[in-house]
Amino acid sequence: MDHEDRIALFLDYENLALGVRDHHGGRPFDFRPIADALAERGRVVVRRAYADWSYFDEDRRMLTRSHVELIEIPQRMGASRKNAADIKMAVDAVELAFERGYISTFVICTGDSDFTPLVHKLRELNKRVIGVGVEKSTSALLPPACDEFLYYDRLEGVDVPPPAARRARPARPSPVEPAPEPVVETAAEEESARDVDTLAVQLVQTVAGMQGSSSGDVTASALKRALLRKDPTFSESDYGFRTFGELLRHLAAHNVVELAAGPAKGDPEVSLPEQGDREVAFGLLRSVVVDLAADGGAVALSGLKDQLRRARPDFSEKKLGYRSFLQFCKAAATDGAVELRWSPEDGDYLLTPHTP
Numbered sequence: 001m002d003h004e005d006r007i008a009l010f011l012d013y014e015n016l017a018l019g020v021r022d023h024h025g026g027r028p029f030d031f032r033p034i035a036d037a038l039a040e041r042g043r044v045v046v047r048r049a050y051a052d053w054s055y056f057d058e059d060r061r062m063l064t065r066s067h068v069e070l071i072e073i074p075q076r077m078g079a080s081r082k083n084a085a086d087i088k089m090a091v092d093a094v095e096l097a098f099e100r101g102y103i104s105t106f107v108i109c110t111g112d113s114d115f116t117p118l119v120h121k122l123r124e125l126n127k128r129v130i131g132v133g134v135e136k137s138t139s140a141l142l143p144p145a146c147d148e149f150l151y152y153d154r155l156e157g158v159d160v161p162p163p164a165a166r167r168a169r170p171a172r173p174s175p176v177e178p179a180p181e182p183v184v185e186t187a188a189e190e191e192s193a194r195d196v197d198t199l200a201v202q203l204v205q206t207v208a209g210m211q212g213s214s215s216g217d218v219t220a221s222a223l224k225r226a227l228l229r230k231d232p233t234f235s236e237s238d239y240g241f242r243t244f245g246e247l248l249r250h251l252a253a254h255n256v257v258e259l260a261a262g263p264a265k266g267d268p269e270v271s272l273p274e275q276g277d278r279e280v281a282f283g284l285l286r287s288v289v290v291d292l293a294a295d296g297g298a299v300a301l302s303g304l305k306d307q308l309r310r311a312r313p314d315f316s317e318k319k320l321g322y323r324s325f326l327q328f329c330k331a332a333a334t335d336g337a338v339e340l341r342w343s344p345e346d347g348d349y350l351l352t353p354h355t356p
Contacts, residue, residue: 005042005128006103008096009034010089011068012110013051017059019111019134020152024160029059031066033155034109034132041130042105046096050085090118097125104128108146111138119145131232149232156237196239199247200256201318206230207257207270208321217269219262220248256319272321281320282337284312285329289338290353298343298350301329 013029020029038044047068053060060070071092073085093106106122108115111133119129119142131146135153143149153160206226210218224244227234241247248270252259255277259268288307292299305325308315317328329351333340339352 005105006100007038007042007044007105007107008046008093008100008103009038009044009048009068009107010093010109011047011049012085012089012108012112012115013049013056013059013063014085015110015112015137016132016134016152017051017056019137023134023136024153027159030158031063031068033157034150034152035066036157037132037150037155038107038130045103046100048089048092050089052085086112086114090115093118094121094125097122097127105130107132109133111142113139113141116141116145123147143232146232148228150235151233154235154238196250199239200251200254201316202230203227203251204256204272204319204321207272211271217262218271219264219267220244220259220270221267223270278320281315281317281328282332282335284308284315285332285351286337286353287311289351293352298352300346301326301349301351304329304351 017029020027035044047066048071049063049068050071050073052073053070054074063070071085071088073088093108096103097106105128107130108119109132116139119131122129128147129145131142131149132152133142133149135151138151152158203223206223207218210223210226236242236244236247239247241250245266245268248257248259248268251257255273258271258273260271262269285308288304288311289299292304292307305315305317317325320328322328322331326349329338329340329349332338333351333354336354339354341350342348343350
């Protein structure tokens with residue numbers, strides 16, 4: 001238990017309840033998916049929800065059964081009920097951060113950007129902050145401020161209604177019935193593949209950056225934290241994987257990364273392949289430069305990447321851990337595949353085949 005995160009949960013209830021009602025077809029807010037998601041992250045020791053509960057009578061019973069402390073913010077004449085709840089919630093959170101040092105994580109359930117300063121202050125106090133909000137009613141300013149942000153709509157157990165069907169005129173009868181289903185499935189599969197491909201590029205760049213900035217090994221847990229710092233809304237489940245380890249094993253099977261036993265069980269070391277694809281890519285670069293260079297001439301860097309993609313459409317230097325095509329060419333020159341020099345006359349880098 002000493003190694004568990006202690007979590008304090010604060011719900012801006014009016015923001016959540018109205019967000020779910022407006023964007024989920026009038027369905028009521030369900031607290032259970034949030035409770036389950038937090039149970040996976042640590043031990044929740046404080047649960048507080050803020051609202052004028054005369055407006056949420058049915059919800060009050062649901063929250064009470066989940067052991068949530070209801071903080072009453074009654075509506076007063078000439079005062080804003082919403083602002084009063086926001087101020088009370090922010091004051092309580094900061095007060096708890098000072099008085100309860102054992103609380104390591106604060107969960108702020110709201111989509112309101114007014115809570116961004118609270119998030120910054122809690123992080124200044126060395127507290128981890130997780131945000132929770134309804135996707136379509138969450139300000140774009142709030143998720144990047146958090147250490148992790150969970151969209152309520154994507155949590156396990158949340159039943160999101162399908163989008164409303166568009167009204168259309170009845171189609172004229174046709175002698176040949178179209179068969180769109182296989183096309184839709186193919187498009188969905190291609191979209192999923194593109195998503196994983198984009199994720200692979202981001203993951204490889206992150207591993208390369210961590211290896212370059214630290215002499216230590218990159219573990220899976222450290223990599224996950226780095227990805228969340230880049231994008232607090234990141235979740236491997238959005239790409240069809242149950243766990244982060246399953247995602248890494250998938251990428252390792254496709255030679256995107258390499259996995260080795262780490263310092264702790266279930267936390268492998270992640271590295272980029274030293275050989276294989278990188279050597280193949282260097283060879284591809286050299287062969288293209290040889291084909292384009294005539295009579296000892298040189299090939300300009302500009303436009304060279306397009307030539308590589310004509311020879312190999314799936315080429316991407318970012319999949320190999322390089323942030324730019326120039327960085328990839330410099331690595332190839334260091335490896336001896338080509339020679340690279342800057343030409344002031346041409347205003348560009350020139351590549352020539354390496355001559356031993």
